[in-house]
Amino acid sequence: MPKITYRSPDGTDTVVDVASPGTVMRGAKLNNVVGIEAQCGGSAQCGTCHVYVDEANTLPLPPMHEVEDDVLYGTASPRRETSRLSCQLPVTDAMDGLVVHLPEAQS
Amino acid sequence: MAAPSVVVVGAGQGGTETAAALRGRGFSGRITLVGAEDALPYQRPPLSKGYLTGGTPADELPLRPRSFFAAQDIELVTGTPVTAIDPDGMRISLAQGGGRRVSLRYDHLVLATGARPRVLPVPGASLAGVHTLGDQRDALALRAELRPGAHLLVVGGGFVGLELASTARLLGLEVTVVEAAARVMGRSASAALAEHLTAGHRAHGARVLTRREVVALRGDDTGRVRVAELDGGERVPADVVVMGVGVLPRTGLAADAGLPVGDGVLVDRTLRAGDPAVHAIGDCARFPSPHAGRPLRLESVQNASDQARCVAADICGAPEPYTAVPWFWTEQCGLRVQIAGSTAGHDRTVVSGDVAGGRFSVFCFAGERLVGVESVNRPADHMITRRLLAEGGAALPSAAEVSHPDFDLRKHRRARQPQ
Ligand SMILES: Cc1cc2nc3c(=O)[nH]c(=O)nc-3n(C[C@H](O)[C@H](O)[C@H](O)COP(=O)(O)OP(=O)(O)OC[C@H]3O[C@@H](n4cnc5c(N)ncnc54)[C@H](O)[C@@H]3O)c2cc1C
Ligand code: FES
Numbered sequence: 057m058p059k060i061t062y063r064s065p066d067g068t069d070t071v072v073d074v075a076s077p078g079t080v081m082r083g084a085k086l087n088n089v090v091g092i093e094a095q096c097g098g099s100a101q102c103g104t105c106h107v108y109v110d111e112a113n114t115l116p117l118p119p120m121h122e123v124e125d126d127v128l129y130g131t132a133s134p135r136r137e138t139s140r141l142s143c144q145l146p147v148t149d150a151m152d153g154l155v156v157h158l159p160e161a162q163s
Numbered sequence: 164m165a166a167p168s169v170v171v172v173g174a175g176q177g178g179t180e181t182a183a184a185l186r187g188r189g190f191s192g193r194i195t196l197v198g199a200e201d202a203l204p205y206q207r208p209p210l211s212k213g214y215l216t217g218g219t220p221a222d223e224l225p226l227r228p229r230s231f232f233a234a235q236d237i238e239l240v241t242g243t244p245v246t247a248i249d250p251d252g253m254r255i256s257l258a259q260g261g262g263r264r265v266s267l268r269y270d271h272l273v274l275a276t277g278a279r280p281r282v283l284p285v286p287g288a289s290l291a292g293v294h295t296l297g298d299q300r301d302a303l304a305l306r307a308e309l310r311p312g313a314h315l316l317v318v319g320g321g322f323v324g325l326e327l328a329s330t331a332r333l334l335g336l337e338v339t340v341v342e343a344a345a346r347v348m349g350r351s352a353s354a355a356l357a358e359h360l361t362a363g364h365r366a367h368g369a370r371v372l373t374r375r376e377v378v379a380l381r382g383d384d385t386g387r388v389r390v391a392e393l394d395g396g397e398r399v400p401a402d403v404v405v406m407g408v409g410v411l412p413r414t415g416l417a418a419d420a421g422l423p424v425g426d427g428v429l430v431d432r433t434l435r436a437g438d439p440a441v442h443a444i445g446d447c448a449r450f451p452s453p454h455a456g457r458p459l460r461l462e463s464v465q466n467a468s469d470q471a472r473c474v475a476a477d478i479c480g481a482p483e484p485y486t487a488v489p490w491f492w493t494e495q496c497g498l499r500v501q502i503a504g505s506t507a508g509h510d511r512t513v514v515s516g517d518v519a520g521g522r523f524s525v526f527c528f529a530g531e532r533l534v535g536v537e538s539v540n541r542p543a544d545h546m547i548t549r550r551l552l553a554e555g556g557a558a559l560p561s562a563a564e565v566s567h568p569d570f571d572l573r574k575h576r577r578a579r580q581p582q
Binding site: 085086087088090093095096097099100101102103123126127128129130131132163 | 206208209226235465490492494542547
């Protein structure tokens with residue numbers, strides 16, 4: 057199973073084996089990773105599953121569609137170049153080793 | 164001293180999030196989550212949407228997998244209603260059976276019992292084929308009856324009824340919605356949004372009747388509903404009927420225990436229910452809302468889960484008043500509708516965007532103050548509004564600003580961003 061690392065703002069890492077098919081969001085919920093709320097359950101409505109993909113990331117991620125882009129305009133922590141909604145990142149074997157940084161606040 | 168123990172009554176959205184948030188904050192005492200339903204705690208929003216069409220498979224309903232509760236050391240007791248609270252002895256009683264424990268002691272009790280659908284007291288309400296939609300069992304029963312070509316009558320044009328109408332059209336049913344008030348989503352939506360939604364449902368092939376009431380349901384000789392009678396005498400074919408006429412908060416346990424209730428368990432700013440050891444959250448709680456300026460009871464995932472986190476913080480010794488900005492979403496006829504803020508008291512609206520193209524927002528004002536925004540297929544407006552309402556005051560746009568043809572909420576925020 058692909059391993060995803062969730063890095064909290066204080067630098068603590070939680071490394072999770074995420075079953076595929078699944079999403080980076082579900083991997084966090086499964087393991088009670090603090091900092092992913094995901095109120096809407098993954099339907100790109102809430103923006104409370106916001107993550108920053110690690111700057112050094114070279115793994116293949118799906119392109120951002122328009123709704124995701126729109127939702128990212130109002131996240132609780134500032135939007136950056138690397139911002140994504142973790143519910144819109146399906147986990148595939150090719151994503152093994154992905155590191156995402158958790159924002160300071162989600163809501 | 165032994166670590167404190169928390170009992171959560173109601174294993175739905177709010178209850179499950181409370182247990183998870185306590186552990187997330189490092190709470191090390193005992194946590195027991197007691198639910199009346201047999202299923203793993205699950206999400207309700209798909210029940211009127213993808214779960215009925217099969218678009219959301221059953222295994223995506225649970226809020227967390229079973230392994231989560233064991234891993235987090237949360238004792239999950241399902242299929243066991245709590246029958247009484249003894250606030251003086253700090254104990255709850257559980258429905259008996261099978262040699263199970265009959266009572267549990269708590270240091271903190273969280274009531275997250277939700278709400279149950281109302282049933283309209285009309286003749287024929289108990290005929291076969293007449294449903295309400297509040298939980299997964301209801302959804303399963305309903306799903307078995309939504310056959311292409313059948314006539315569905317939805318009593319009530321609230322969000323659950325309208326979502327269902329939209330889903331049933333996708334499944335090929337003939338749909339009639341009967342709403343007693345002058346417009347659909349009367350409690351929560353502006354006239355502009357209600358009008359757009361009504362038009363959307365009609366374009367989708369549903370019949371939407373407003374200012375009309377169902378006065379009786381009539382069955383055939385097998386005891387199954389066939390026809391609805393409306394005021395004025397019209398008869399509408401109805402092989403399946405769903406009553407979407409609102410919900411009643413489950414307050415019985417609290418009332419019997421002498422806790423204050425009144426269309427909801429009455430709680431203070433930190434969501435305590437008249438007893439320092441008891442909190443109430445979610446659909447069953449009425450709380451003082453700084454956004455509405457009065458006590459509110461909200462039926463939304465946002466409210467249940469934000470209140471869960473607020474209570475977990477209080478139990479962990481970091482009380483904060485509950486001030487989250489309310490927000491809500493619904494999906495109907497392919498429209499993403501999102502409401503931010505507390506729009507009920509608005510007296511003026513300004514519509515911004517492309518109404519004909521189905522991408523617009525309705526800005527709701529009370530006097531000069533922006534109180535909320537309803538967005539149709541405009542998620543950025545919704546998200547930015549949530550932030551602006553949270554920041555409050557000076558950041559909010561005026562009605563004059565919003566009325567300008569070039570108004571763009573993204574630009575507005577960039578210009579006002581607190582740096
Ligand atoms: C069909 C449907 C669609 C919805 N769609 C949306 C949507 O799109 N967006 C949105 O924001 N919200 C939506 N909602 C509302 C949202 O699901 C609720 O607001 C939310 O679930 C409330 O959480 P809660 O914890 O207060 O109650 P619930 O999630 O309802 O959980 C309460 C639980 O308590 C249990 N219980 C009750 N009494 C007892 C007892 N005595 N002992 C033990 N257990 C007990 C119940 O069995 C239930 O499982 C929808 C609701 C429904 C029914
Ligand atoms: S879970 Fe709501 S936007 Fe991702």
